[in-house]
Amino acid sequence: xxxxxxxxxxxxxxxxxxxxxxxxxxxxxxxxxxxxxxxxxxxxxxxxxxxxxxxxxxxxxxxxxxxxxxxxxxxxxxxxxxxxxxxxxxxxxxxxxxxxxx
Amino acid sequence: xxxxxxxxxxxxxxxxxxxxxxxxxxxxxxxxxxxxxxxxxxxxxxxxxxxxxxxxxxxxxxxxxxxxxxxxxxxxxxxxxxxxxxxxxxxxxxxxxxxxxxxxxxxxxxxxxxxxxxxxxxxxxxxxxxxxxxxxxxxxxxxxxxxxxxxxxxxxxxxxxxxxxxxxxxxxxxxxxxxxxxxxxxxxxxxxx
Numbered sequence: 313x314x315x316x317x318x319x320x321x322x323x324x325x326x327x328x329x330x331x332x333x334x335x336x337x338x339x340x341x342x343x344x345x346x347x348x349x350x351x352x353x354x355x356x357x358x359x360x361x362x363x364x365x366x367x368x369x370x371x372x373x374x375x376x377x378x379x380x381x382x383x384x385x386x387x388x389x390x391x392x393x394x395x396x397x398x399x400x401x402x403x404x405x406x407x408x409x410x411x412x413x414x
Numbered sequence: 415x416x417x418x419x420x421x422x423x424x425x426x427x428x429x430x431x432x433x434x435x436x437x438x439x440x441x442x443x444x445x446x447x448x449x450x451x452x453x454x455x456x457x458x459x460x461x462x463x464x465x466x467x468x469x470x471x472x473x474x475x476x477x478x479x480x481x482x483x484x485x486x487x488x489x490x491x492x493x494x495x496x497x498x499x500x501x502x503x504x505x506x507x508x509x510x511x512x513x514x515x516x517x518x519x520x521x522x523x524x525x526x527x528x529x530x531x532x533x534x535x536x537x538x539x540x541x542x543x544x545x546x547x548x549x550x551x552x553x554x555x556x557x558x559x560x561x562x563x564x565x566x567x568x569x570x571x572x573x574x575x576x577x578x579x580x581x582x583x584x585x586x587x588x589x590x591x592x593x594x595x596x597x598x599x600x601x602x603x604x605x606x607x
Contacts, residue, residue, distance in 0.1 A: 314415075315422045317529050320459065323426045325520040327433055327456075329513050334437040336509045342487045343442055346449055349480065350433055353456050356468075364463040365531040370566055373465050374575050377567070380468075380475050381582050385589035387480045391487045392597035398491040407504065 320361035328354035341394045341404040345387065352383045422462055429455030442492075446485050453477050467564040 331350030338344050356376045363372025398404050428451055435448035453476040460469035571579050 315419045317531055318524055319422065319426070320463065321524045322521065323429060323459065325517060325524065326430055327452075329517045329520070330430075330433045330437045332516070333509060333513045336513075337504055337506050338437075339504060340442055342484060342491065343445055345484065345487075346436055346445055349449065349476070350436065350452065353452070353476075356472075357456060357459060360460055360463045360465045360468060363465070365529070370563070370570055373468055373563065373567065374570055374578075376465070376468055377471065378578060378582055380471055381586060384475055384479055385586055387483055388593040389589050389596070391483050392593040394487055395490055395597050404491045 317361055317365040320357060324354040324357040324361070327351075327357065339405045339407055341397065341406050341409075342391075344406060345390050345394070348390075349383065349387070352379060355379060418462065422459070425455050425458035425462065428452075429459065442488055443485075446481065446488060449484070450477060450481055453481065464563065466562045467567055 328351055331347045331354060334347030334350065335344050336347075338347065356379050359372040359376040359379070361372075363370065363376075366372070394404055397409055401409055403409075432448040432451035432455065436445045436452060439445045439448060453472060457469040457472040460466075460472060
């Protein structure tokens with residue numbers, strides 16, 4: 313069976329599931345962010361695979377570029393928030409962060 | 415098995431194995447470095463899908479930007495004197511069951527759907543002349559092969575996708591200012607006086 317659309321979709325599905333697992337089980341806030349990055353990469357693989365196999369168009373690749381840009385913005389803001397949480401709680405364990413104010 | 419197939423399997427294995435290390439490693443620094451290989455593997459898959467510009471962008475933005483940012487985050491949020499840079503995990507078994515169920519469902523969707531790829535798309539048989547379509551496809555492939563996708567993406571960015579491009583640049587500016595505001599060190603009240 314030669315490699316086709318299905319193979320890329322399966323890789324992307326496994327990547328998505330791994331990212332979801334990391335997001336739901338890790339306690340370190342930065343590890344949760346890594347899970348989100350994995351999920352965004354899985355979405356990007358889907359976009360580009362459909363762009364390649366779905367016909368002669370570039371729509372999927374353009375969407376993937378915007379996803380990368382949003383991911384960069386999201387990582388910057390999220391890490392700023394994580395550093396602030398660390399300043400206030402001396403920990404980045406997401407299950408210990410349970411106060412909105414002192 | 416063609417060369418394309420074997421390269422695909424190599425990159426898929428790199429991507430998935432290092433993603434598993436990212437998810438399951440106890441030490442967060444190991445996770446960060448495994449994430450590096452995941453991003454490289456995904457960039458390789460982009461190249462296989464004729465997205466050369468995106469593969470370069472992936473390496474520049476993810477490896478050069480986001481991953482470095484994450485490593486800084488790891489360094490800034492762990493006491494170096496304290497050896498405890500391990501991070502625990504919670505509720506692994508129930509989440510694992512749910513996530514495996516989701517994977518099975520996704521696999522069934524992927525394999526049971528009849529995806530219309532352009533080889534068996536309806537226009538190749540009925541609406542248009544078959545030879546004309548395959549000629550235009552080879553023309554497209556030739557054009558892609560000679561100059562890559564960067565030229566096409568640049569043209570599209572300035573024509574069809576101009577509004578999203580402008581919006582996303584404003585979003586980036588806002589995120590930049592916001593991140594700088596949030597992470598800024600609070601001025602010491604004693605020094606202020």
